[in-house]
Amino acid sequence: MQRILIVVGLVFLAAGFAWFWLARIPFGHLPGDIYIVREGFRYYFPITTCIFISFGLPILFWLLRR
Numbered sequence: 001m002q003r004i005l006i007v008v009g010l011v012f013l014a015a016g017f018a019w020f021w022l023a024r025i026p027f028g029h030l031p032g033d034i035y036i037v038r039e040g041f042r043y044y045f046p047i048t049t050c051i052f053i054s055f056g057l058p059i060l061f062w063l064l065r066r
Contacts, residue, residue: 015022029035032048 030046030048030052034043034045034047036043
């Protein structure tokens with residue numbers, strides 16, 4: 001468990017340092033995501049991205065276990 005937490009922490013640290021380049025990837029702005037912009041108000045709910053991640057991560061973890 002400690003190794004997993006250390007690895008997850010290092011991944012978050014690396015993502016934080018690479019945020020400038022990661023922000024340019026269009027992942028997170030998929031068709032189907034809800035994005036409402038009005039004067040003085042901005043709302044973004046990445047529903048399609050959430051669905052994609054919820055199906056993609058278990059498949060990825062299953063493949064890594066094999």
